[in-house]
Amino acid sequence: MVQKFGGTSVADTERMRAVADHVARTQRHGARPVVVVSAMGKETDDLLRAAREVSASPPGREMDMLITAGERKAMALLCMALNEMGVGADSFTGSQAGFVTDSTHTDAKILDVRPDRIRAAIDAGRVPVVGGAQGVSHDNDVTFLGRGGSDTTAVALAHALGAQVCELYTDVSGVFTSDPRLVPDARKMERISFDELLEMTANGCPKPAMRSVEFARTHGVDLHVRSAFTWELGTLVTTTGDSTEEQDMEQAIVSAVTHDIDEAKVTILGVPDRPGIAASLFRALADAAVNVDMIVQNTSADGYTDISFTVPHGELERAAPVCERMATEVGARRVSTDDGIARVSVVGAGMRSHPGVAATVFETMAANDINIEMISTSAIRISCVVRESQVEASVQALHDAFSLADGPTLVD
Amino acid sequence: MVQKFGGTSVADTERMRAVADHVARTQRHGARPVVVVSAMGKETDDLLRAAREVSASPPGREMDMLITAGERKAMALLCMALNEMGVGADSFTGSQAGFVTDSTHTDAKILDVRPDRIRAAIDAGRVPVVGGAQGVSHDNDVTFLGRGGSDTTAVALAHALGAQVCELYTDVSGVFTSDPRLVPDARKMERISFDELLEMTANGCPKPAMRSVEFARTHGVDLHVRSAFTWELGTLVTTTGDSTEEQDMEQAIVSAVTHDIDEAKVTILGVPDRPGIAASLFRALADAAVNVDMIVQNTSADGYTDISFTVPHGELERAAPVCERMATEVGARRVSTDDGIARVSVVGAGMRSHPGVAATVFETMAANDINIEMISTSAIRISCVVRESQVEASVQALHDAFSLADGPTLVD
Numbered sequence: 001m002v003q004k005f006g007g008t009s010v011a012d013t014e015r016m017r018a019v020a021d022h023v024a025r026t027q028r029h030g031a032r033p034v035v036v037v038s039a040m041g042k043e044t045d046d047l048l049r050a051a052r053e054v055s056a057s058p059p060g061r062e063m064d065m066l067i068t069a070g071e072r073k074a075m076a077l078l079c080m081a082l083n084e085m086g087v088g089a090d091s092f093t094g095s096q097a098g099f100v101t102d103s104t105h106t107d108a109k110i111l112d113v114r115p116d117r118i119r120a121a122i123d124a125g126r127v128p129v130v131g132g133a134q135g136v137s138h139d140n141d142v143t144f145l146g147r148g149g150s151d152t153t154a155v156a157l158a159h160a161l162g163a164q165v166c167e168l169y170t171d172v173s174g175v176f177t178s179d180p181r182l183v184p185d186a187r188k189m190e191r192i193s194f195d196e197l198l199e200m201t202a203n204g205c206p207k208p209a210m211r212s213v214e215f216a217r218t219h220g221v222d223l224h225v226r227s228a229f230t231w232e233l234g235t236l237v238t239t240t241g242d243s244t245e246e247q248d249m250e251q252a253i254v255s256a257v258t259h260d261i262d263e264a265k266v267t268i269l270g271v272p273d274r275p276g277i278a279a280s281l282f283r284a285l286a287d288a289a290v291n292v293d294m295i296v297q298n299t300s301a302d303g304y305t306d307i308s309f310t311v312p313h314g315e316l317e318r319a320a321p322v323c324e325r326m327a328t329e330v331g332a333r334r335v336s337t338d339d340g341i342a343r344v345s346v347v348g349a350g351m352r353s354h355p356g357v358a359a360t361v362f363e364t365m366a367a368n369d370i371n372i373e374m375i376s377t378s379a380i381r382i383s384c385v386v387r388e389s390q391v392e393a394s395v396q397a398l399h400d401a402f403s404l405a406d407g408p409t410l411v412d
Numbered sequence: 413m414v415q416k417f418g419g420t421s422v423a424d425t426e427r428m429r430a431v432a433d434h435v436a437r438t439q440r441h442g443a444r445p446v447v448v449v450s451a452m453g454k455e456t457d458d459l460l461r462a463a464r465e466v467s468a469s470p471p472g473r474e475m476d477m478l479i480t481a482g483e484r485k486a487m488a489l490l491c492m493a494l495n496e497m498g499v500g501a502d503s504f505t506g507s508q509a510g511f512v513t514d515s516t517h518t519d520a521k522i523l524d525v526r527p528d529r530i531r532a533a534i535d536a537g538r539v540p541v542v543g544g545a546q547g548v549s550h551d552n553d554v555t556f557l558g559r560g561g562s563d564t565t566a567v568a569l570a571h572a573l574g575a576q577v578c579e580l581y582t583d584v585s586g587v588f589t590s591d592p593r594l595v596p597d598a599r600k601m602e603r604i605s606f607d608e609l610l611e612m613t614a615n616g617c618p619k620p621a622m623r624s625v626e627f628a629r630t631h632g633v634d635l636h637v638r639s640a641f642t643w644e645l646g647t648l649v650t651t652t653g654d655s656t657e658e659q660d661m662e663q664a665i666v667s668a669v670t671h672d673i674d675e676a677k678v679t680i681l682g683v684p685d686r687p688g689i690a691a692s693l694f695r696a697l698a699d700a701a702v703n704v705d706m707i708v709q710n711t712s713a714d715g716y717t718d719i720s721f722t723v724p725h726g727e728l729e730r731a732a733p734v735c736e737r738m739a740t741e742v743g744a745r746r747v748s749t750d751d752g753i754a755r756v757s758v759v760g761a762g763m764r765s766h767p768g769v770a771a772t773v774f775e776t777m778a779a780n781d782i783n784i785e786m787i788s789t790s791a792i793r794i795s796c797v798v799r800e801s802q803v804e805a806s807v808q809a810l811h812d813a814f815s816l817a818d819g820p821t822l823v824d
Contacts, residue, residue: 013462013465047485053425069484096553
């Protein structure tokens, strides 16, 4: 069993001891834990700040050397705490744990995991503690997997070791049907599918790094998102989620209502409806490193169309001039931007074949005088862009409409 | 040329930039610098404190993993600062720099230095920045060379690369004839020999780690102890020290007056004068991990002798019961301990064959009403144990007696 502890879980030496105590308990109960640990608290932020203080554009190789020092400290201290409790534990860097990566510094990709030393430690009855988010390149340089890379380390290691479940410990007790700060009766879900988790947006959801969830889905490693503070059981993330046994496979099931207030909307109005225009627009945005999220193109009426999409707040400034330039190039009418919006999504299984879900969403919004500015759907999600000021009302209304406080809602 | 920067030299990012600027200047002047760097400021102390908070007896392997994280951060940040100034620089861990050590964690010994990557970096016109005090064992584990190990890294690397001089940058501008806090007209020495430096005691002297000086002496690597704050020329440490050219080889030369207040005196009175008694006493003290320094045994008169020695203050508590036990075993009269003492030493070349130096020392002490409690001499040092309250007067008087403010004193 792989247990991964995030930065808040090991923020100080007191927390280190609490985590060590839990790992020791896991071992006493007969499991053979393998631990992955992030840097302590805000250390990674502190290191990034120091880097900015000495350099406007630090070389990636040196960034990786710098940042991975954080995980090394954490893993050594956790091993000390474990040994102090009588649990034999050894720390391993990414390199020692067999994480071979490409040479894309600050955002390296795992090429291979050869956990020979980890297996040997397990066989010797030791608890291996592995530094998260790090590896070694073929040039024998230290590499960093990027922010959130410790989740990926944990999942990849679980896969390489043939572990059935990878526990991701965090500072919330699981994945909720909605943000409990907005919806007081939001319920912790016992199970959710990888696809649903991937569709859930950031706010109020202790979401493991997207990349680690995708890795887990691809390789069939179940995740258990849970708290390193209360230690209660959290949310199990599996291929099938909640739709496992009791339920007719053809039923739709609504799992959660999520929201994201960190988005802005860009609309390009009066775009000539010719093939290739959308492609060139989004290529230009990609070249400017703008992460485009929800894209909606209204049906063309008179040879002209409107294209809307959302981008993270922080990228609006970068996106706007690109859009202005593209609008001029393709002869569009004008560009409008709006950072007062938010996205509210209903997530669940089998929605596309159950129009009743979408209908309920739109009816609920209407009944609460909430105007929907954009709509986008997938097989397991219905997203509406609304005014940011109406997020709380929207989320609570949808949570009520699907009675999520009582359990997953089956829709016939 | 190897340039080593200590913790205070790289205490924060502002200092990092100052150091980078100096390294860049060195390179502009045609030298090919290789940099060795310690952990920033008090980071090593902070890490040791964290270790103590989680464990009463942390495993050595984990201590080394923890502590070496400090140097990794420092070397990455320094490389960033250098690159920012247009100086291509790459960081190297002890392992990457080819430092192969034994497996004595927290105090590893260097077995071999294979600086292939360092040479390749130099040949490519890059500045290599090496993490101090670290290596890798044959088991592929990270090892730490101990406190002050960065000096050893620098000297060993200079030797392996065939560099003529190893610059040790610190927060004082060189080695002085006496502690400037005690003796206002203490003078910075231009040159000193390895032997003299090794005989100098700790207080007020920016002494490189003993081990690194011994390594430098053995392998003929000249040291240059200098300031990373004023960047002025410091003190050159060579085999011959000041006694090089202008001077008759047979003359004695007094270089410095040093002192050490961190010692306590133990005397075992009325020891039967039989062979083997001193041996068993000091074996017992060694077994109790007591570092005995100055040892004086008075001439036996009536079949009984007194044995006195000094130990560090902090070890007196450990030493006393050992001595009591040994005194009983061998039938000695009693044991007395005294932690109100200090050691004052005159250091220089050729003293043994020039009794005039010793005479001047004793006359000076007498003229100043300073009682000498113990005397110990070597070829290049005369040490007197005096009351701690008389250290300042002793040091100033001896510094004046040998006119050290004016330069090294030649004694015919």
